[in-house]
Amino acid sequence: MSKKRPVFIYSMLIINVAVFLWLSFAGSTDDGAFMAAHGALLTQDIIIYKKYYELVTSMFLHFGIDHLASNMIILIAVGDPLERVIGTARTAVIYLVSGIAGNLLSVALELATASFAVSAGASGAILGLLGAVIYVLIRNHGRIGGLSLWRVVLSVVITFYIGLTGSGVNNAAHFGGLICGLALAVLLYHPSLNDPLK
Numbered sequence: 001m002s003k004k005r006p007v008f009i010y011s012m013l014i015i016n017v018a019v020f021l022w023l024s025f026a027g028s029t030d031d032g033a034f035m036a037a038h039g040a041l042l043t044q045d046i047i048i049y050k051k052y053y054e055l056v057t058s059m060f061l062h063f064g065i066d067h068l069a070s071n072m073i074i075l076i077a078v079g080d081p082l083e084r085v086i087g088t089a090r091t092a093v094i095y096l097v098s099g100i101a102g103n104l105l106s107v108a109l110e111l112a113t114a115s116f117a118v119s120a121g122a123s124g125a126i127l128g129l130l131g132a133v134i135y136v137l138i139r140n141h142g143r144i145g146g147l148s149l150w151r152v153v154l155s156v157v158i159t160f161y162i163g164l165t166g167s168g169v170n171n172a173a174h175f176g177g178l179i180c181g182l183a184l185a186v187l188l189y190h191p192s193l194n195d196p197l198k
Contacts, residue, residue: 006083008092013072016122019060020068030064032118040120041103043110055107059099061120071122078129078152081145085136086189091129094184098128098177105176117170124173128181130156135185 020029027034036042039057046054062068083091102124110116130152137149156178163169 006080006088006091008088008095009075009079009083012079012095012122013075016060016062016068016072016075020062020065023061029062035061035063035120036118040118041106042118043107043116046107047111055100055103056096058103058120059096059122059125062122063120067121071126074126074155075122075129078126078133078147081147082129082133082136085140085144086132086185090188091132093188094128094132094181095125097184098131098180099125101180102127102170102173102175102177106170106172109172119170119173121170121173124170124177127156127159127174127177128184131178131181131183132185132189135182136189139189139191 023029023035023038026038029035032040036045038061039054040061041054041058042051045051062071079091079095086094099122103119106119106124133144133147133152134149134156136144137147137152142148159174160171163171163174
């Protein structure tokens with residue numbers, strides 16, 4: 001595994017923390033209306049007002065310090081070893097596209113159920129990284145960094161268990177991100193090929 005520090009993952013960490021600090025000084029990150037006004041995902045905004053940028057901006061907003069901390073811990077724990085193996089470009093594509101895919105599935109489900117809520121957080125993108133890690137571990141027949149397949153799968157199971165038994169969790173975004181990350185890893189990661197993206 002490369003000893004080079006993963007540029008993308010740590011950039012995401014810095015940006016997420018910086019956005020959180022800025023919003024904390026500007027208002028309350030626990031206030032849904034405040035968060036919606038500053039880029040959180042609201043299905044009505046997407047459908048009625050065409051605020052498509054919320055599919056991206058919401059990935060960098062968090063409801064309170066606990067939400068931010070839990071996501072950033074998992075981001076580093078999973079993203080650091082993954083980026084060292086598959087490279088910065090692939091990691092960036094998987095993270096960003098998975099986050100958007102998770103948000104799109106969330107919007108679709110809310111429209112189907114007519115149940116709407118303000119949504120924000122990097123967890124859809126992070127679940128995309130987890131999906132990619134699962135595929136890379138399978139292809140590599142073992143571990144990457146301190147990660148092993150059974151631990152990653154267990155983490156995903158626990159995440160969905162908490163989401164399904166608790167409240168205020170966007171399970172659709174999690175599921176959409178996970179599936180998208182897994183699919184993108186299948187398309188982008190070919191360990192037998194030596195190409196400049198790796």
